[in-house]
Amino acid sequence: MSKASSSVLMILKNGLRNYKYKNSKIKPIDSNEGNKGAIFGFRTKELMKYARGIVITSSEAVADNIDGLTHWTPNVYRYGTYSDDARLTVKGHSENNLRQINTFVVDIDLPGKKFNHGEIVLSAYDRMGFMPTMILDTPKGYQAYFVLKDAAFVTSKSNFKVINVAKKISENIRKELAKDLAGVDIGCNHFGIARIPRTDNILFLEESYTYTFQEWLNWSITISEDKKADIVQMPRKETKKGRQIDENWVNLLLNSNSLRGSKGVYGRNNVFFTLALAYYSSESPLETCQYNLMEMNERLESPISENELDRIITSAYSGEYLAAAKDKVRTLCHTWVDASLTDDQLFSQPKGWYKFKKARKERVRSHSKEWQQDILAYLATQSYTYKPFVYSTKKEIREEIGVPERSFDAALKKLKETNQVFYRVTTGRGGGIMIASVKALMRTVILTKKEVREAYFNAIRETFLVPGTIVREVFYQLLPIEKSMEQLELLQPGAG
Structure with missing residues (x-):
């Protein structure tokens, strides 16, 4: 077969x-x-x-x-x-x-x-x-x-x-x-x-x-639980203080006449549903929502059927949804209104609607999670398919990223514990740190010929002194492995 x-x-x-x-x-x-x-x-x-x-x-x-x-x-x-x-x-x-x-x-x-x-x-x-x-x-x-x-x-x-x-x-x-x-x-x-x-x-x-x-x-x-933070969750008693239909984005979408169904992007139906959610969350009568969206639909060059619009509005008013999601609103406005619109231009009343974290520069201390993200972002810019590692000194990397020494060490340790990076420190003259994100190593695994993958995994074990069980756990489920005796030099510091 x-x-x-x-x-x-x-x-x-x-x-x-x-x-x-x-x-x-x-x-x-x-x-x-x-x-x-x-x-x-x-x-x-x-x-x-x-x-x-x-x-x-x-x-x-x-x-x-x-x-x-x-x-x-x-x-x-x-x-x-x-x-x-x-x-x-x-x-x-x-x-x-x-x-x-x-x-x-x-x-x-x-x-x-x-x-x-x-x-x-x-x-x-x-x-x-x-x-x-x-x-x-x-x-x-x-x-x-x-x-x-x-x-x-x-x-x-x-x-x-x-x-x-x-x-x-x-x-x-x-x-x-x-x-x-x-x-x-x-x-x-x-x-x-x-x-x-x-x-x-x-x-x-x-x-x-x-x-x-x-x-x-x-x-x-x-x-879906992770995305709940992007969904507006305003208590009903506060709706009059900050209604979604009073936001700038609602008028921008209501007056967009170029809407159409489009493969691969959020189209007309998504716009109508999002607007209907805004009316629902603002406790607008169903009739008001129907009238405004039907009027909008009639202005479109490619309108949807009345039955389809009724179905969308009924779904929005079903009580299964709280309100429009901010990331969805942003995507729709950038797609059908103007890609350069900023959040300030779209969301005129953020208080009571969205929960914002302080800008990082406004906080006295950055969270360890953010330092970890900075390290991973740095590695992503320094890694290439056939050189998926960085060989430098801790000091140089810290200064490049802007991470305090103790925070860097703690973040690096956490990344290693969670199998997001492998690294090895060498001491003495000419010593330093060789560090690679698991994601960069994975990309190389995927793009490397099957004949040399087993040798590549052996090189990872030897270079980063990682137990074979860890390598097996992280990589062996990635792709079927064909054993080979061919040697690989991708992880030598001098390799290009």
């Missing part, structure tokens, strides 16, 4: 029958399989746009067609059928027909030169602690698959809640990766059509990198 076929079956997780219902070439005589789900396949992107494809209900049919497909639905639907007598146009690949969720897919669209796909692995590991199962090459970028260890089934018993939960996880994955990677499409369908794995487009595949739905959910909850 080819690598592509194996990966496809691994993703589908027994969501289809093993054999074709009719005309099977391999079906045992006594086989009696029950009904399972269906997926959809498309032979070109152009045909996909018009839903011209095929319905696939068995693994046997997948194997027969995989080489002729460019796109598919990796998540399984309850059924699939055709909408025309000629059986050319498929239907059934809609969210309300999902049977099981097998994978999260992240689409990365790059208009210009591509970055190395290893950066996706690095970002995923660094931001989330999870690894992509597979990365596919696409004409304009990449698609990263994060395959579940076991399928998450969509059932009426759970009131189909798994879909909403899974969408939130998918959204958080995309937002986290977008912090490091250009071109991450945040707004595309979470469980729709994707590129199909083929021998000619698989750049990275490690089937052991799968995680349970519960692991993803626990991570997503943590991410």
Whole structure:
């Protein structure tokens, strides 16, 4: 079985029958399989746009067609059928027909030169602690698959809640990766059509990198908790003192006529939802919100339907949300109004709305966490793929960063304890410190040929006097390792 076929079956997780219902070439005589789900396949992107494809209900049919497909639905639907007598146009690949969720897919669209796909692995590991199962090459970028260890089934018993939960996880994955990677499409369908794995487009595949739905959910909850600080949480009794609808950004967005739906960016629907949250948090009557947003929608060159607008406003007034998030507001205004707008121009009444920390320069002492961040930032500017370390003296590094001696030592110790940096101090004439961030070392691991990775890990152990168990814990789960006796000199102080 080819690598592509194996990966496809691994993703589908027994969501289809093993054999074709009719005309099977391999079906045992006594086989009696029950009904399972269906997926959809498309032979070109152009045909996909018009839903011209095929319905696939068995693994046997997948194997027969995989080489002729460019796109598919990796998540399984309850059924699939055709909408025309000629059986050319498929239907059934809609969210309300999902049977099981097998994978999260992240689409990365790059208009210009591509970055190395290893950066996706690095970002995923660094931001989330999870690894992509597979990365596919696409004409304009990449698609990263994060395959579940076991399928998450969509059932009426759970009131189909798994879909909403899974969408939130998918959204958080995309937002986290977008912090490091250009071109991450945040707004595309979470469980729709994707590129199909083929021998000619698989750049990275490690089937052991799968995680349970519960692991993803626990991570997503943590991410959502971290973001609560960005959500306005003003007590109802104080709304008259500082209402969101009195903020400058509300009028700026209300009067923006260029809004439209746009792939990969927050578009019209997000603007309407954010404005509706502002009205809701300000305790404006529902009718006032509806009137103002409908009037705004009518002015747009590309308005949305009344039903869609009603749905958005109803969601905002559902009581599930407190108010608009500051980072979302900033992004929308920079996208659709003016990228140069400052917070002072957007948020005219910060008191009672947002909790600010004192500017660092205004505090007598900086927190240790911030000194750690300064050290990591410094290392990031001094590290290169084939020289992922800094060799200098503590004094020179401290003076470069501006960190007091005791604070530097404490921050460095903490970074080492948390496996964020490795370092080694040498004494005597010509002595100094060799220090490398684990992130920089990871980037080198990803971009280094497999043949020399084991030698590279040995070099890390020897150079930084790091126990093999630590190296194994930090790096061995990063990429499959192929042992090699070849020596590597990347970590010699004189290496360029």
